[in-house]
Ligand SMILES: Nc1ncnc2c1ncn2[C@@H]1O[C@H](COP(=O)(O)OP(=O)(O)OP(=O)(O)O)[C@@H](O)[C@H]1O
């Protein structure tokens with residue numbers, strides 16, 4: 001499609017230029033309008049897709065940001081806990097006794113009846129109590145108030161995700177169970193505070209106990225390793241290629257291959273890491289150090305390309321000025337070019353790290369999708385990462401993980417947006433005009 | 435070349451500082467400088483004139499080996515400063531450029547403070563022993579660049595915040611801060627108004643007392659005003675070289691005559 005009208009030869013030329021221009025003007029404007037229309041339509045489409053994505057995540061994910069809790073008065077029975085073996089106490093029975101007080105007509109000495117009542121509680125509840133007592137042994141013999149999470153089904157009921165008007169045979173809670181919940185609710189035992197577990201706990205089989213701490217810490221270690229490895233290597237490689245390497249066929253080949261490397265699918269890097277880091281070097285499976293090294297392989301080309309672009313953007317007049325007063329090439333680079341290129345380099349690095357944060361496939365291959373219930377303390381401990389945690393939860397059958405998956409995605413997106421915002425901020429703050 | 439006789443007459447007052455013999459420069463397949471021989475006198479101003487693209491900048495950049503930074507550029511022949519071949523294996527271009535300062539056609543201050551702009555050269559060469567020493571060098575250089583009075587109260591503001599003419603004088607101050615023996619100036623006034631131009635021309639005239647100055651200019655009047663010697667380049671060759679008065683009043687070559695009278699270029 002071209003706008004150039006074939007030149008009118010001979011008599012046609014006699015008309016004045018302004019007239020010719022005016023004739024074509026309407027058509028040209030129409031084309032421009034059309035193009036603008038396309039652009040606006042494309043942007044609107046992208047925006048609406050984004051809205052749909054975030055909207056659906058929010059609507060499925062918001063219940064996960066709160067958690068149903070029961071506030072119980074528990075008598076820490078000296079008969080049921082030996083002060084020398086605090087860990088072995090029968091905390092479950094204490095909780096059952098406390099709950100039983102609300103159901104006078106239930107015979108709590110019957111195992112099955114008692115089980116039906118304690119079903120309300122998360123199986124993590126006894127550990128909450130245990131931790132309280134272990135932290136302060138003087139509580140033995142006293143009655144304490146403790147908040148414990150409700151089990152997933154009752155959490156769902158409280159949040160309205162299990163509908164009361166569903167016929168009983170299709171519901172996961174029968175009428176008696178709902179009635180018990182309502183009894184407690186009427187007694188003011190039930191509350192729905194912010195779900196801090198989502199951030200403060202690691203993974204668990206039980207949705208009401210599962211949190212992202214392990215994944216957050218795992219992602220942090222992996223990104224740290226990734227940064228520490230890829231940032232200096234990437235900048236070093238870029239400086240060499242851009243400033244020092246002779247321009248010949250070899251450097252052309254290297255350049256092409258770095259660009260190719262940036263386009264290699266991430267799963268391939270995962271396979272490479274599996275073969276090299278795990279099988280050959282014998283590094284630990286599922287460890288953030290290996291994850292970080294793998295992500296560094298992927299981030300490296302991004303950083304190299306961004307750094308080279310930033311170095312190229314430094315005007316040659318600055319280099320000439322420095323060379324002209326007798327700076328050596330290395331001084332030119334480190335005193336002048338690199339500081340000026342730094343904002344661009346940092347922006348590229350942050351964008352590379354943001355990519356790495358969301359990368360899933362290579363981490364699956366090196367086993368960072370294991371089920372691990374404690375957060376790693378060093379990069380050498382087994383861990384998950386945010387995207388692999390999402391992968392694990394999305395794969396879990398428990399209903400409670402549906403909303404938690406969306407919540408985890410929202411957490412991941414928040415981090416990505418924060419990183420990209422930092423990049424934009426750095427770029428605008430340090431942008432120089434010559 | 436018979437023009438060289440003109441130089442010989444001057445030798446008793448002025449010694450030759452730079453002498454170039456059979457200099458050839460190629461950019462890839464482009465032959466930019468064709469067999470140029472020239473002797474540049476110590477403590478004098480030499481002007482290079484000629485039409486655009488004739489190789490003035492290229493030749494100037496040979497004198498401080500700035501062309502080394504261009505991959506496709508090849509320099510042949512000999513250029514000696516004080517009898518020493520600057521293209522010799524043992525000569526480090528870094529050391530050479532500390533002796534041969536350069537002012538570029540476009541003002542190019544570092545995006546740093548005015549003070550740091552001037553102090554950078556002395557700092558990397560270790561010319562100042564103390565802070566006070568450095569302060570003195572900076573002040574002396576800025577004075578020599580005829581810009582001290584304008585910037586003395588804002589030494590720590592960025593050099594890029596100055597006007598074009600001030601920036602160019604700052605660049606001159608930066609170039610003289612390392613106390614070079616030779617100062618190369620590539621069209622230093624092309625971006626300046628007549629007032630700043632006059633200031634710089636005055637400056638060049640005083641610089642002559644200490645330095646050997648080579649200036650590229652497109653202004654015949656400027657060449658006539660500031661220089662003692664003039665070299666006319668055309669299509670990569672040095673057509674005519676001699677005393678400025680002589681070149682402008684009584685050019686020997688017809689090409690020189692047509693250029694200075696405005697018929698070619
Ligand atoms: N970096 C380069 N790469 C390739 N060719 C170059 C380069 N620099 C200069 N040339 C060529 O060398 C020749 C001389 O250029 P030079 O810059 O020396 O001219 P000049 O006399 O300074 O012109 P002007 O007065 O316009 O500045 C020109 O033909 C130019 O095309």
Ligand SMILES: [Mg+2]
Pocket residue numbers: 490491492620
């Ligand atoms: Mg030039």
